[in-house]
Amino acid sequence: AQTVTQxxxxxxxxEAETVTLSCTYDTSESDYYLFWYKQPPSRQMILVIxxxxxxxxxxxxxxxxxxxxxxxxxxSLKISDSQLGxxxxxxxxxxxxxxxxxxxxxxxxxxxxxxx
Amino acid sequence: GAVVSxxxxxxxxxSGTSVKIExxxxxxxxTTMFWYRQFPKQSLMxxxxxxxxxxxxxxxxxxxxxxxxxxxxxxLSTLTVTSAHPEDSSFYICSARWRTGVGNEQFFGxxxxxxxx
Numbered sequence: 001a002q003t004v005t006q007x008x009x010x011x012x013x014x015e016a017e018t019v020t021l022s023c024t025y026d027t028s029e030s031d032y033y034l035f036w037y038k039q040p041p042s043r044q045m046i047l048v049i050x051x052x053x054x055x056x057x058x059x060x061x062x063x064x065x066x067x068x069x070x071x072x073x074x075x076s077l078k079i080s081d082s083q084l085g086x087x088x089x090x091x092x093x094x095x096x097x098x099x100x101x102x103x104x105x106x107x108x109x110x111x112x113x114x115x116x
Numbered sequence: 117g118a119v120v121s122x123x124x125x126x127x128x129x130x131s132g133t134s135v136k137i138e139x140x141x142x143x144x145x146x147t148t149m150f151w152y153r154q155f156p157k158q159s160l161m162x163x164x165x166x167x168x169x170x171x172x173x174x175x176x177x178x179x180x181x182x183x184x185x186x187x188x189x190x191x192l193s194t195l196t197v198t199s200a201h202p203e204d205s206s207f208y209i210c211s212a213r214w215r216t217g218v219g220n221e222q223f224f225g226x227x228x229x230x231x232x233x
Binding site for chain 2: 042043044045046047050091102103104105106107108109111
């Protein structure tokens, strides 16, 4: 079974600074998807960024980028120019590809605090 | 686009009663819907996967008879918590898979907070 590990229960960053959230995963599959989701206090899950394992290029969405290291099974999220609205719980998630396996496996989450 | 709604957003019920939670995909067809449970300050735990027109597939340890799932149409899935007890109090989140979306994207509902007295 796939597992997702987020080793940082809590992180804090100063506004306008950069922070990196860590995620590692374990899988025997060669093709899969990785995601970072944000859950603010409203508890609405919001997709931040997606990475397809077959793509070598790291995904980027505005201030959010990932460092995807397939061999190391590492998938970290970098938030640049942090804003107060970035404060939330961040979940790393894994999903296999193909067939009927569209289930997401989530890590335990990292609570990000942004200090003004 | 790709909006998922849940109703109700909050519900309080007495122990022993049943509660139904609806999950709707508002602007897309969802062949697959997922139900999660989330305890405070914890991650999402997948309870079951439901496909339109077929029986739900439950994760190990989830009681099928307590958490009844019905996926009657491509836009509606319901979760019924039967004979609810205080330990069933939790935050329940659904998500819907957009089969034509990029990477079979899952979109999440806003969640339902269930409190059983």
